Amino acid sequence: MIKHFRLVVVCVMFLCLHAKGEETQEAVPAGLRSDFDAHYAAWKRQCEQVQFKSSVNSRLQSEHFQAIVKMGPEALPLVAEKCIQDTNFHWIGWAWTELTGMQNDPAVNPWAKDSIRTWWEGGAELAKARSSLLLDEMKKARKEDRKNDAGKAQRGLRALGIFSLETLFAELETGNDDVIPIIKGILSGEMQATEKEGVRNWWSKNRRRYVLPRGKIATNDMPHSAAIPTKP
Numbered sequence: 360m361i362k363h364f365r366l367v368v369v370c371v372m373f374l375c376l377h378a379k380g381e382e383t384q385e386a387v388p389a390g391l392r393s394d395f396d397a398h399y400a401a402w403k404r405q406c407e408q409v410q411f412k413s414s415v416n417s418r419l420q421s422e423h424f425q426a427i428v429k430m431g432p433e434a435l436p437l438v439a440e441k442c443i444q445d446t447n448f449h450w451i452g453w454a455w456t457e458l459t460g461m462q463n464d465p466a467v468n469p470w471a472k473d474s475i476r477t478w479w480e481g482g483a484e485l486a487k488a489r490s491s492l493l494l495d496e497m498k499k500a501r502k503e504d505r506k507n508d509a510g511k512a513q514r515g516l517r518a519l520g521i522f523s524l525e526t527l528f529a530e531l532e533t534g535n536d537d538v539i540p541i542i543k544g545i546l547s548g549e550m551q552a553t554e555k556e557g558v559r560n561w562w563s564k565n566r567r568r569y570v571l572p573r574g575k576i577a578t579n580d581m582p583h584s585a586a587i588p589t590k591p
Contacts, residue, residue: 387436395430395437398423399451406450418450428457432521432568435459439479439573460520460545467511468518469493482573483525490519490526494538501537517544521569528562531555 402423409417418424427434435458441451455475456463465471470489478485497512516523524545527538536555543550543558550565552558 388433391430391433392437395427395434398426399437399441402427402450403448406448415453419453424454427454432458432571435479435571436573439475442475443479459522461522462518462520464518467514469515471518478522479573483570486519486522487526490516490523493519493523494526494530498535513541516541520545524562524569528559528566531559 402418402421405421405423406418427438435455438451438454438458441448442455445451452475455461461478462468463471493512493515497509497516500506500509500512516527524542527542527545530538531542539553539555539558543553550558550561552561
């Protein structure tokens with residue numbers, strides 16, 4: 360009886376650990392993880408070689424860093440995983456900034472000091488709550504002709520990067536074309552469309568890349584709150 364109980368416990372523990380590993384893997388396209396891991400390891404070695412140089416560009420101009428950025432939003436689960444798990448390599452936070460477009464400036468982003476883990480594990484619910492709050496503030500300020508407050512809320516939406524997109528495109532569907540400039544600002548270089556119909560079509564084709572499944576990432580019980588770095 361005792362042996363049977365121990366076997367059940369071991370099986371449950373294995374399944375739990377396996378499930379934790381699957382949380383991130385399910386969000387990553389096939390083949391992307393191996394490419395990411397290779398570039399990550401090479402970039403980390405390069406950063407170690409220039410660790411005594413004060414210039415940030417000596418790290419960010421690496422071809423391996425640029426390769427990670429070119430992977431696009433699909434690489435975000437892997438970036439979030441490294442930000443949370445690899446506590447000795449804070450430079451990976453720059454990949455988060457590049458891929459999300461999020462700004463770490465309290466003057467425009469009310470939640471600038473929240474950790475990457477908070478944003479990732481908060482998922483769509485957190486992103487929607489915060490972006491909706493700013494959107495409501497912008498609409499109310501415009502209705503009351505408070506231009507400065509409306510502009511501040513608009514800059515806040517832009518500062519949240521791709522975490523605002525779901526809310527902004529939902530607002531576009533209601534007929535509010537005022538959100539198009541914000542969307543274009545967030546997707547600068549990614550979306551060429553300028554008219555409403557073109558913007559909507561672009562989102563229908565690319566939405567899946569930007570609205571990723573999120574969940575808790577196993578951290579081996581190591582507390583870590585990677586901060587969002589500020590662009591140089």
